[in-house]
Amino acid sequence: MARLTTKDPAAPESGAAGLVQIRRSGAAHAAQAGIDAAAPATSGDGPRIYMETFGCQMNEADTALVLGRLGADGWVHVSEPALADLILVNTCAVREKAESRVYGRTSQLLMHREQNPNLVVGITGCMAEHLRDKLETRAPHIQLVAGPDSYRNIAALARKALAGERAVDVELDKHETYEGLDGALAGPREGDGISGFITIQRGCDKFCSFCVVPFTRGRERGVAPREVLRQAQRMAAAGIRELTLLGQTVNSYVWEDVDFATLVRAVAQIEGIDRIRFTSPYPVDFSPALIEVMATEPKVCPYVHLPVQAGSDVVLERMRRGYDVAGYKSIVSQLRAAVPDIAISTDIMVGFCGETEEDHAQTLALMTEIEFDFAFMFAYSDREITYASKKLVDDVPHETKLRRLREVIEIQERHTRAKHDARVGVEEEILVVRPTKRGNKLMGRTQRFQKVMLPLDSARSGDIVTRTITGSTGHSLIAD
Numbered sequence: 001m002a003r004l005t006t007k008d009p010a011a012p013e014s015g016a017a018g019l020v021q022i023r024r025s026g027a028a029h030a031a032q033a034g035i036d037a038a039a040p041a042t043s044g045d046g047p048r049i050y051m052e053t054f055g056c057q058m059n060e061a062d063t064a065l066v067l068g069r070l071g072a073d074g075w076v077h078v079s080e081p082a083l084a085d086l087i088l089v090n091t092c093a094v095r096e097k098a099e100s101r102v103y104g105r106t107s108q109l110l111m112h113r114e115q116n117p118n119l120v121v122g123i124t125g126c127m128a129e130h131l132r133d134k135l136e137t138r139a140p141h142i143q144l145v146a147g148p149d150s151y152r153n154i155a156a157l158a159r160k161a162l163a164g165e166r167a168v169d170v171e172l173d174k175h176e177t178y179e180g181l182d183g184a185l186a187g188p189r190e191g192d193g194i195s196g197f198i199t200i201q202r203g204c205d206k207f208c209s210f211c212v213v214p215f216t217r218g219r220e221r222g223v224a225p226r227e228v229l230r231q232a233q234r235m236a237a238a239g240i241r242e243l244t245l246l247g248q249t250v251n252s253y254v255w256e257d258v259d260f261a262t263l264v265r266a267v268a269q270i271e272g273i274d275r276i277r278f279t280s281p282y283p284v285d286f287s288p289a290l291i292e293v294m295a296t297e298p299k300v301c302p303y304v305h306l307p308v309q310a311g312s313d314v315v316l317e318r319m320r321r322g323y324d325v326a327g328y329k330s331i332v333s334q335l336r337a338a339v340p341d342i343a344i345s346t347d348i349m350v351g352f353c354g355e356t357e358e359d360h361a362q363t364l365a366l367m368t369e370i371e372f373d374f375a376f377m378f379a380y381s382d383r384e385i386t387y388a389s390k391k392l393v394d395d396v397p398h399e400t401k402l403r404r405l406r407e408v409i410e411i412q413e414r415h416t417r418a419k420h421d422a423r424v425g426v427e428e429e430i431l432v433v434r435p436t437k438r439g440n441k442l443m444g445r446t447q448r449f450q451k452v453m454l455p456l457d458s459a460r461s462g463d464i465v466t467r468t469i470t471g472s473t474g475h476s477l478i479a480d
């Protein structure tokens with residue numbers, strides 16, 4: 001594998017030509033906008049944009065990208081929908097519940113037309129692409145629809161919608177990685193200029209039978225290493241101390257002869273970046289080289305989110321996950337041997353097509369054996385464009401799904417509380433992020449991705465402090 005350096009990431013790289021093939025108007029100018037041009041406007045007389053984000057961290061990164069593009073066009077980012085001329089909801093199509101929430105939320109936001117009759121409401125992201133043919137009839141109030149590969153052109157779409165026209169661009173682009181474009185550094189979460197996201201890979205080639213991502217985000221393509229390093233250096237210069245590298249299957253990243261482990265080591269050389277995380281890796285592509293990087297590179301946090309989905313080989317095969325339970329457990333064992341204090345979280349889906357009580361019992365047994373630090377748990381919902389929807393039968397009754405989900409949550413709740421309780425008395429390195437919503441404490445994160453509450457006057461946002469954990473709520477730690 002190639003050895004990367006952080007020197008001049010903007011310099012030409014062999015084989016880089018043709019990475020981004022832009023078919024939309026104005027793209028050449030947008031690609032040259034650069035860091036300064038992408039800085040979001042914070043005051044002025046331009047049109048006002050408000051955004052909300054549903055779904056994963058990749059959506060949060062995309063929201064920052066959209067805000068950066070609109071800021072370069074003179075838009076002003078506002079923190080309340082009542083102040084906006086354009087409201088965009090960045091959407092997720094992974095689960096049916098997320099789509100229902102978006103329909104409901106966009107309808108709620110229409111109340112702001114009482115004060116601003118010309119208010120435009122639009123959606124971006126996966127749901128925009130997935131439901132493009134249904135939105136006009138089911139949600140005619142949505143005047144702007146932009147898919148995840150249309151953000152180079154988002155300013156033109158926004159101006160068109162503001163002029164009273166319906167603006168739609170949901171075309172997928174198998175080459176688009178947004179090279180040369182910068183998002184708003186603060187991102188969608190007000191007050192957090194400490195942590196940053198860099199999308200290093202877009203799309204997915206795994207085609208799990210239940211998943212819409214390959215259809216809504218397109219095929220897998222990596223961002224050029226020089227672009228990743230450029231973005232990381234920009235964020236470090238702006239005071240970002242913690243970076244999360246993002247991809248649908250982030251560890252399958254490859255660019256020519258550069259693999260993911262090599263890229264992580266290169267990012268770790270950037271001065272000013274103190275912590276590196278990545279999400280979400282795919283079990284099949286978890287290489288020994290990556291494990292070795294996690295074990296030897298101090299900046300890489302001892303935490304990994306490793307989706308398992310189910311504890312039954314039969315179900316995993318039906319899901320087309322590409323691994324079995326033994327293979328997954330082997331990866332966990334290797335990680336814990338190399339990084340003894342590592343925290344591991346996961347995704348667990350119950351009620352997938354054909355799942356029996358025995359299959360479910362095997363999932364509970366796997367949870368009991370591994371004892372995940374925390375988990376995202378949900379019941380299967382049919383996504384109509386997937387293989388599972390077209391070829392399998394959603395035959396587990398809704399009540400059974402809910403009961404199985406309760407059982408999974410009950411086990412995980414015990415494990416999560418025990419993992420937090422075990423940290424009491426341990427000295428932890430804490431990155432202080434921001435005051436809590438109530439404003440009476442500071443919130444920080446340990447390297448193991450556990451939330452910590454500290455006294456308000458004990459540190460400042462952006463500080464990395466060492467404190468002894470004195471208590472636990474079961475889901476957060478407490479330090480004096």
